[in-house]
Amino acid sequence: MSDTLSDLETLFKLARDSLPSENEIPSIPTKSNELSKIKKKLDSGHFKPGEKKSLKALQKPVPVPVLPTTEPSAINAIQSIAKMDNVRPTFKQMKQNREETTGPGWFDMKSPIITESVKQELHVLKLRSVIDPKRFYKRDSKRNEIPAHFQFGRIIEGPADFYSSRMTNRERKSTIVDELLADSQATSYLKKKFKQEQSARESAAFHSRKKKMPKRFKK
Known part of the structure; x- marks a missing residue:
C-alpha cells in the first residue's frame, strides 16, 4: 500500500514539473488585444512596410446587406416605374379591350x-312579369337574346327597410330559381296560371x- 502511494506521489511531481510556469504560458490573441494594439500603433504613427494598408482595411466598415423595403410609398414608386417600362398596347389590343368590357362609364364590366345555369337565371329574369301579379314591368322585345355584358348581384337591404x-x-x-321554388305563394300562382x-x-x-269536322264529312 505504501509503495503505491509513493508511486502516485512521484507521478504527481513529474506531472507538476512538466507543466509550464505562468511566465511561459503563451497569450491567446483575442479581438480586444488586437484592437488595443491597433489603437497604440495609430497613436504612435509607426508602421511596418505594408502594415498600414492592412490596418486601413480593418478600419473599413463591414457592408450590411440591404433588405427589400416594405413601405407603401416605396412599393408605389416601384410599381409606377414598372408601369412606365411596360410596352404601350396597340390599337388592335385597345379595340379588343373595348369590346370585351362596357367601358369606364359602366365600371369596365x-x-x-x-353556362346552362346562367341561361336559366336570365330566362327567369326576363319572365319576371309573369311571376308576380302585383308588379308590372316593361315588355322586353329581346327576350330570347342573351346580353353581351351583364353581372348578377345581391340586393342589400338598407336601414330604412x-x-x-x-x-x-x-x-x-x-x-333565383331556388328562391322561386322555395316560395309557396309564387309556386301556387304559377301553377294556377299554367292551368289557365x-x-x-x-x-x-x-x-x-x-x-274542321263538317268540312271533312261534307258530301
Missing part, C-alpha cells in the same frame, strides 16, 4: 362565362277541330 320587408337567411338561396293557359289552349284546339 366584363362579359361572364355563359323594416324587418318584415327583408328576407331571412333561410329564405335566401344561391339562385293549358285550359285556354285545349278549348282553342277543340273549337278548331269542331270547325
Whole structure:
C-alpha cells in the first residue's frame, strides 16, 4: 500500500514539473488585444512596410446587406416605374379591350362565362312579369337574346327597410330559381296560371277541330 502511494506521489511531481510556469504560458490573441494594439500603433504613427494598408482595411466598415423595403410609398414608386417600362398596347389590343368590357362609364364590366345555369337565371329574369301579379314591368322585345355584358348581384337591404320587408337567411338561396321554388305563394300562382293557359289552349284546339269536322264529312 505504501509503495503505491509513493508511486502516485512521484507521478504527481513529474506531472507538476512538466507543466509550464505562468511566465511561459503563451497569450491567446483575442479581438480586444488586437484592437488595443491597433489603437497604440495609430497613436504612435509607426508602421511596418505594408502594415498600414492592412490596418486601413480593418478600419473599413463591414457592408450590411440591404433588405427589400416594405413601405407603401416605396412599393408605389416601384410599381409606377414598372408601369412606365411596360410596352404601350396597340390599337388592335385597345379595340379588343373595348369590346370585351362596357367601358369606364359602366365600371369596365366584363362579359361572364355563359353556362346552362346562367341561361336559366336570365330566362327567369326576363319572365319576371309573369311571376308576380302585383308588379308590372316593361315588355322586353329581346327576350330570347342573351346580353353581351351583364353581372348578377345581391340586393342589400338598407336601414330604412323594416324587418318584415327583408328576407331571412333561410329564405335566401344561391339562385333565383331556388328562391322561386322555395316560395309557396309564387309556386301556387304559377301553377294556377299554367292551368289557365293549358285550359285556354285545349278549348282553342277543340273549337278548331269542331270547325274542321263538317268540312271533312261534307258530301
